[in-house]
Amino acid sequence: MDLVGLLKELLFDYTLRTVALGAGTLGVVSGALGSYAVLRKQSLLGDATSHAALPGIALAFLLTGSKAPPILVLGAAAAGWIATLLMMSIVRTTRIKDDSALGMVLSVFFGFGLVLLTFIQKMPDASQAGLEKFLFGQAATTLERDVMTMIALSALVLVTMVAFWKEFKLLSFDPDFGASLGFPVRLLDVLLTTLIVVAIVLGLQTVGVVLMSAMVVAPAAAARQWTDRLGGMVGLAALFGALAGVSGAMISSSAARLPTGPTIVLCVSAIVLFSLLLAPNRGLLWNWVRHQRNRRRLQMAAVLADLYTLASQHETVEHAHSITVLRAMSAGRGGVEYSLKELAARGLVRQVSPADWALTPEGQEEAERLSK
Amino acid sequence: MPAIEVTDLTVAYQHRPVLWDVDLNVPPGVLMAIVGPNGAGKTTLIKAMLGLVRAAAGQVLIYGRPYAEQRRLVAYVPQRGSVDWDFPTNVLDVVMMGLYGTLGWIRRPGRREQARALEALGKVGMQSFADRQISQLSGGQQQRVFLARALVQDAQVYLMDEPFQGVDATTERAIVQLLQDLRAAGKTVVVVHHDLQTVPEYFDWVTLMNVRRIASGPVAEVFTQQNLRLAYGGRVAFLSRDGYAEEPAPTTDRAAESVAASGEG
Numbered sequence: 001m002d003l004v005g006l007l008k009e010l011l012f013d014y015t016l017r018t019v020a021l022g023a024g025t026l027g028v029v030s031g032a033l034g035s036y037a038v039l040r041k042q043s044l045l046g047d048a049t050s051h052a053a054l055p056g057i058a059l060a061f062l063l064t065g066s067k068a069p070p071i072l073v074l075g076a077a078a079a080g081w082i083a084t085l086l087m088m089s090i091v092r093t094t095r096i097k098d099d100s101a102l103g104m105v106l107s108v109f110f111g112f113g114l115v116l117l118t119f120i121q122k123m124p125d126a127s128q129a130g131l132e133k134f135l136f137g138q139a140a141t142t143l144e145r146d147v148m149t150m151i152a153l154s155a156l157v158l159v160t161m162v163a164f165w166k167e168f169k170l171l172s173f174d175p176d177f178g179a180s181l182g183f184p185v186r187l188l189d190v191l192l193t194t195l196i197v198v199a200i201v202l203g204l205q206t207v208g209v210v211l212m213s214a215m216v217v218a219p220a221a222a223a224r225q226w227t228d229r230l231g232g233m234v235g236l237a238a239l240f241g242a243l244a245g246v247s248g249a250m251i252s253s254s255a256a257r258l259p260t261g262p263t264i265v266l267c268v269s270a271i272v273l274f275s276l277l278l279a280p281n282r283g284l285l286w287n288w289v290r291h292q293r294n295r296r297r298l299q300m301a302a303v304l305a306d307l308y309t310l311a312s313q314h315e316t317v318e319h320a321h322s323i324t325v326l327r328a329m330s331a332g333r334g335g336v337e338y339s340l341k342e343l344a345a346r347g348l349v350r351q352v353s354p355a356d357w358a359l360t361p362e363g364q365e366e367a368e369r370l371s372k
Numbered sequence: 373m374p375a376i377e378v379t380d381l382t383v384a385y386q387h388r389p390v391l392w393d394v395d396l397n398v399p400p401g402v403l404m405a406i407v408g409p410n411g412a413g414k415t416t417l418i419k420a421m422l423g424l425v426r427a428a429a430g431q432v433l434i435y436g437r438p439y440a441e442q443r444r445l446v447a448y449v450p451q452r453g454s455v456d457w458d459f460p461t462n463v464l465d466v467v468m469m470g471l472y473g474t475l476g477w478i479r480r481p482g483r484r485e486q487a488r489a490l491e492a493l494g495k496v497g498m499q500s501f502a503d504r505q506i507s508q509l510s511g512g513q514q515q516r517v518f519l520a521r522a523l524v525q526d527a528q529v530y531l532m533d534e535p536f537q538g539v540d541a542t543t544e545r546a547i548v549q550l551l552q553d554l555r556a557a558g559k560t561v562v563v564v565h566h567d568l569q570t571v572p573e574y575f576d577w578v579t580l581m582n583v584r585r586i587a588s589g590p591v592a593e594v595f596t597q598q599n600l601r602l603a604y605g606g607r608v609a610f611l612s613r614d615g616y617a618e619e620p621a622p623t624t625d626r627a628a629e630s631v632a633a634s635g636e637g
Contacts, residue, residue, distance in 0.1 A: 039459060039460070163478055166478075166479075166480055167477070176419070176424050176450050177450055177469065179422070180422045180423075180424065181443065229461065230459075230460050230461055
């Protein structure tokens with residue numbers, strides 16, 4: 001399908017429009033809130049919270065017998081929230097560290113959720129089918145009504161985040177200092193974590209409990225590569241999340257049997273890969289280029305110094321020397337010929353014969369300047 | 373009225389006491405070091421004074437009233453290593469955090485706060501670094517940014533946790549000068565310190581700790597060989613200016629006199 005056709009469908013096709021809008025919204029809110037999770041070294045919080053939401057979904061169904069998304073999402077939110085608070089209090093009151101507390105809570109809740117899910121599937125009633133879609137998400141079943149709920153909740157989350165911008169920044173950077181100023185950091189911690197839980201739960205129907213943590217961590221990690229400001233990071237992460245959500249929804253709709261949730265996660269992973277490699281300053285590619293450039297500059301200086309050493313053993317500076325000698329002097333460094341050509345291009349050396357090179361007067365000055 | 377008055381302060385982690393029945397009485401306008409071996413509870417003492425760790429018992433009064441009522445009078449400089457310096461923000465932003473308390477909820481820092489933060493950065497010689505990413509700072513520069521964040525609070529009492537840790541000699545001198553300027557302005561400055569050798573030179577008051585308070589008072593009176601032995605368990609190797617001294621030799625005349633006096637008395 002061509003791009004124009006796809007865009008047209010995005011605007012006019014009800015299902016695709018709904019799915020893309022939902023995925024985009026979840027991308028914005030999980031990207032923005034995920035930034036805080038990443039900066040506070042709670043990247044795995046998303047993983048624990050989303051997995052822990054599963055028993056909540058199952059219990060909500062068992063208690064109400066309803067499969068209406070708002071009810072199931074409410075159950076998910078309650079279980080995710082309880083699990084997250086449990087994790088925080090384990091860390092605070094025992095000697096158990098974050099990662100272990102996280103592992104414990106995640107596995108216990110998720111295991112319980114799977115047990116409940118299996119139990120539900122074995123129930124004689126036929127109406128139970130379809131809960132397992134929360135494992136990997138099923139965007140196609142998203143209704144416009146669901147999307148409206150998502151947008152409203154996302155707006156609430158984002159408004160709260162912006163309102164407490166200064167407080168959340170302080171909490172993320174230096175909570176002890178914040179407490180010394182009189183801010184109730186534990187309360188702020190619970191508030192911020194609650195917002196993150198809401199962001200995660202919003203994505204469960206579309207992306208599923210297993211892959212949702214990627215939507216929390218990946219956009220934020222990618223955004224961190226491009227900016228050194230908190231505002232920039234949060235904004236960019238929201239943008240990346242939206243981009244991944246919408247493009248994932250579009251790609252999966254253009255091909256048969258391509259699940260939306262995993263496609264969205266693949267899209268966001270592509271953004272992360274691109275950012276890791278190509279972002280200015282922090283990108284691996286630019287690091288490599290800088291490294292190479294430095295190496296070459298050092299090599300050139302070394303060859304120039306070698307030539308200068310050789311020249312100083314003769315009466316005239318312009319005495320030519322064989323490249324073999326220079327190669328021997330720079331054993332292990334390599335790139336002698338390349339360096340000579342670069343130096344010649346700058347007028348610091350000249351090629352006397354195919355194998356012989358000599359310093360120019362400028363080259364001599366430069367070598368003397370460098371050796372000082 | 374004392375600037376800081378601590379009574380019976382006790383803190384325990386998992387039933388192990390880290391601070392035991394500590395009393396402290398710091399008059400206004402002194403520059404005081406808290407020294408003691410590792411695990412002596414120096415950092416915990418500061419954190420307990422600020423209410424950052426829960427005290428099992430005891431109370432802390434700042435100018436005669438509980439700390440919670442006197443927050444505006446106190447500025448805190450945590451250990452440099454307690455935060456992630458790769459956080460996406462710049463120097464000016466970090467210094468402005470010192471004003472978040474007076475700004476209160478929701479309100480954002482504006483032009484006035486920026487001007488005050490720049491002024492504080494000027495006092496630590498970092499004004500030209502205002503726009504610098506904090507990840508690009510050296511250890512000494514990080515420490516000075518933290519000091520500027522405390523200065524901008526314009527407090528009466530400054531509690532600092534190892535401000536000299538990992539800074540070079542030049543920065544250390546600059547920080548000492550700053551602390552002495554604060555004292556000259558009538559502020560009370562309490563510093564967790566590690567280098568015994570510089571105590572008499574930098575500070576006029578000292579508290580020796582080892583879970584309990586060993587001694588507290590003017591350097592000339594309490595920074596004695598006997599108290600150091602009590603705090604450090606008798607194995608203190610003390611390096612004086614003239615080289616390695618067998619006995620802990622006080623490094624200023626004032627302190628020398630006092631040791632002589634206490635020896636005679």
